[in-house]
Amino acid sequence: MYTDSARLLVYALVTLLTLSPASTYKILSNQTLTRLPRPQTDFDIHNGRLLSPILRTRVPGSSGSKLVRNHFTQFISREVPTYNIELHKTVTNGTPVINFIAVRDPPGISKGNISRLTLVAHYDSRAEPAGFIGAIDSAAPVAMILHAIRSIDAALTRKWQSGPELGNPRGVQIIFTDAEEGFREGDDMLYGARALASEWEQSVYAPGSRYPNRIKAIELFVLLDLLGSKGPKIMSFFNATHGAYNNIAVLEKRLRELRQFKSKGDAWFVDAGPRKDVPVRYPIYDDQVPFEQREVDILHLIDMDPGTLAFPTVWHTLEDNGESLDLDVVEDWSVLLTAFVAEWLDLEGYMT
Ligand SMILES: *[C@@H]1O[C@H](CO)[C@@H](O)[C@H](O)[C@H]1NC(C)=O
Ligand SMILES: *[C@@H]1O[C@H](CO)[C@@H](O)[C@H](O)[C@H]1NC(C)=O
Numbered sequence: 001m002y003t004d005s006a007r008l009l010v011y012a013l014v015t016l017l018t019l020s021p022a023s024t025y026k027i028l029s030n031q032t033l034t035r036l037p038r039p040q041t042d043f044d045i046h047n048g049r050l051l052s053p054i055l056r057t058r059v060p061g062s063s064g065s066k067l068v069r070n071h072f073t074q075f076i077s078r079e080v081p082t083y084n085i086e087l088h089k090t091v092t093n094g095t096p097v098i099n100f101i102a103v104r105d106p107p108g109i110s111k112g113n114i115s116r117l118t119l120v121a122h123y124d125s126r127a128e129p130a131g132f133i134g135a136i137d138s139a140a141p142v143a144m145i146l147h148a149i150r151s152i153d154a155a156l157t158r159k160w161q162s163g164p165e166l167g168n169p170r171g172v173q174i175i176f177t178d179a180e181e182g183f184r185e186g187d188d189m190l191y192g193a194r195a196l197a198s199e200w201e202q203s204v205y206a207p208g209s210r211y212p213n214r215i216k217a218i219e220l221f222v223l224l225d226l227l228g229s230k231g232p233k234i235m236s237f238f239n240a241t242h243g244a245y246n247n248i249a250v251l252e253k254r255l256r257e258l259r260q261f262k263s264k265g266d267a268w269f270v271d272a273g274p275r276k277d278v279p280v281r282y283p284i285y286d287d288q289v290p291f292e293q294r295e296v297d298i299l300h301l302i303d304m305d306p307g308t309l310a311f312p313t314v315w316h317t318l319e320d321n322g323e324s325l326d327l328d329v330v331e332d333w334s335v336l337l338t339a340f341v342a343e344w345l346d347l348e349g350y351m352t
């Protein structure tokens with residue numbers, strides 16, 4: 001099933017060009033791929049500056065939840081002050097549900113004329129079992145996203161200083177949703193994502209804007225969930241984003257060939273190649289659902305075995321803690337996500 005890089009790349013390009021005939025997609029050079037910033041000690045689970053503050057309980061409405069949000073705010077003020085932070089607050093059954101959002105738009109363009117690459121993970125943790133940390137679910141994905149946006153930030157500045165965006169101007173936003181897990185066993189889920197999708201549908205832009213509302217201005221909704229275990233398997237769930245899926249699959253393969261991956265083992269993107277060869281994949285009930293219902297393009301990066309449909313073995317157990325993370329895999333994900341975002345935003349030539 002997994003073909004060589006060159007063939008894969010052709011499929012990725014053909015699909016992408018079919019999707020958006022006006023844009024050209026410039027791949028990252030080998031040189032850029034071998035110089036991508038690495039998290040260094042920031043992912044140390046005990047005292048790393050980025051990941052360790054997230055490895056605690058973060059149940060909606062709790063003090064842990066607030067501490068983690070403060071950590072995001074501090075990280076952004078320190079590392080990417082170019083982003084505007086928004087807190088989207090609602091209340092469910094008396095509990096505050098607070099989505100953490102940060103946005104960077106290109107300068108000099110009206111809000112309604114910018115489409116945004118959107119990187120998403122949930123930051124809340126389950127209330128049960130008591131003491132549940134949720135390292136893959138989704139502390140590590142949140143840290144990967146923060147690493148990726150800081151790693152491309154200077155390049156984005158350089159690109160935007162070099163001249164106005166041609167074609168469709170693009171920005172970047174991150175969404176860390178709250179109350180993805182629901183409040184108790186058997187409860188409904190996705191409170192934060194559902195409230196946000198509904199609100200953004202009603203956030204209408206000025207008349208004459210390219211996009212009618214904030215939902216339609218999402219260029220691609222990249223959802224990371226259950227990442228950080230050894231040997232992940234990632235399926236392609238949506239035809240519309242199979243080109244984007246192949247782009248990241250090609251980057252994984254190239255990074256391995258260039259010895260930029262620390263982890264060993266099989267390729268992660270099990271559906272890489274032409275769409276017609278991919279079995280029908282059913283979307284998983286996760287934060288993308290309220291956005292998918294509003295016709296947003298989704299790339300769902302979630303570790304699930306295509307044969308058994310099993311999530312990683314630590315899923316929803318007390319074992320899902322910092323010690324169980326495969327830190328080589330976590331680092332590889334952070335580098336791969338950085339490459340994907342840099343390539344999507346056309347940053348070749350601006351990264352160093
Ligand atoms: C937004 O883009 C549209 C074209 O899609 C253009 O007609 C309009 O003038 C732009 N608005 C602003 C405020 O630049
Ligand atoms: C990029 O690296 C790959 C893998 O090492 C190699 O096969 C390819 O020739 C390189 N491309 C260039 C342009 O150097």
Ligand SMILES: *[C@@H]1O[C@H](CO)[C@@H](O)[C@H](O)[C@H]1NC(C)=O
Nearest residue numbers: 238239240274275276277278
């Ligand atoms: C997805 O693409 C495949 C292959 O082109 C096609 O057989 C299938 O019907 C498509 N599915 C949907 C929902 O459009």
